[in-house]
Amino acid sequence: MNDTLAFIGGGNMARSLIGGLIDNGHPADAILVSEPNAEAATALHDTLGVRVSNDNHAAATQADVLVLAIKPQVLAGVCTEIAEDVRYHRPLVISIAAGIRADSIDGWLGGQTALVRCMPNTPAMVKAGITGLYANPGVSADQRRRAESILRAVGETLWVENEALLDAVTAVSGSGPAYYFFFMEAMIEAGEALGLNRQAASKLTLQTALGAASMAIESDESPATLRRRVTSPGGTTEQAIHGFEAAGLRKIVHDALRAAHDRSVELSAQLGNPENLKK
Ligand SMILES: NC(=O)c1ccc[n+]([C@@H]2O[C@H](COP(=O)([O-])OP(=O)(O)OC[C@H]3O[C@@H](n4cnc5c(N)ncnc54)[C@H](OP(=O)(O)O)[C@@H]3O)[C@@H](O)[C@H]2O)c1
Structure with a gap:
C-alpha cells in the first residue's frame, strides 16, 4: 500500500520529483500538492494527474510524508503555519530548501520532528541529479529508506551523517x-x-x-x-x-x-x- 505523499510548493523541483515518482510507478492519486498559484496547480493536475489543493493544512494533515518544496525565504512562515498539524499527525518531513538547517525547521515546526534535509541539484530535471541527504535523530530506518526512495526518482543519493557536510555537498554537487x-x-x-x-x-x-x-x-x-x-x-x-x-x-x-x-x-x-x- 502506498502512503500519502504531499508536497508544499509545486514548482520546478516538486514537478521533477513527482514526474520521476510517477514514471517509477508511484500512483498519482496518492500524491497531493499544495500550490497557491491556481494556474500552476491546474497544470500539475492536468499533466501529472496528482491531487492539488491551495491549503497547506490539507497537505500537512493528510501526509505520511510531507515534502517542503518551497523557496527558503518562505519556509519559516509555512512551517509556523502548519506546525500544529505536524505536531498532531507526525509525518516524515523532507525539506529540499537550500541552506536551512534541520534545527531551524524543527524549531519552526514545534520540535521533535522526524526530518530529512536534502540538497538536490538541477540535473534532477533530467533524472541525472544527485542529492545529499541528512536525517535528524527523529528519523527511523524505515523513514530513511522512504526519503531515499523519493529522491532516487530523480537520480542518485548520498547520505551524510554530519549535517555540516551538506555545505560541502552544496559546494561540490549543488553548485x-x-x-x-x-x-x-x-x-x-x-x-x-x-x-x-x-x-x-x-x-x-x-x-x-x-x-x-x-x-x-x-x-x-x-x-x-x-x-x-x-x-x-x-x-x-x-x-x-x-x-x-x-x-x-x-x-x-x-x-x-x-x-x-x-x-x-x-x-x-x-x-x-x-x-x-x-x-
Ligand atoms: N531548482 C533546483 O535545482 C534546486 C536545487 C536544490 C535545492 N532547491 C530547493 O528547492 C526548493 C524549491 O525550488 P524550486 O526551484 O522548485 O522553486 P519554485 O519553482 O519557485 O517552486 C516553489 C513553489 O512554491 C510555491 N509557494 C510559494 N509560497 C508558498 C506557500 N506559502 N505555500 C505553498 N506553496 C508556496 C511557489 O508558488 P509561486 O510561484 O506562486 O510563489 C512555487 O510554485 C527551494 O527551496 C530551493 O532552494 C532547488
Missing part, C-alpha cells in the same frame, strides 16, 4: 553543474578560436563531457588514472594538461569550492533567522 557549464563554455569558445563553427564546437564539447562522465562512472579506475591513461608522453593531451597545471587550475578549483562552501555556511546562518528574511 557543481554550473562549474561544468562554465568549463563547457570555455571549451566551446576555444574550439571556435581554433576555427570550428559554434555548432560544431558545441557538439564536440557536450558529447565529450557526457562521454568522459559515463566512462568515469562505469570504470573502476579513478578519474586521475583515466586521465593518465589518455595522456601519452609528448602528445597533445599532455600539452593541454601542462597548460592547466601551469595556470594553477587545481588551486583555482580548491579555492572556488572553498568559497562556495563558506558562502553556504554564511547563507545558512542568515536564513535560519526569519528576521533576516524580511530585509
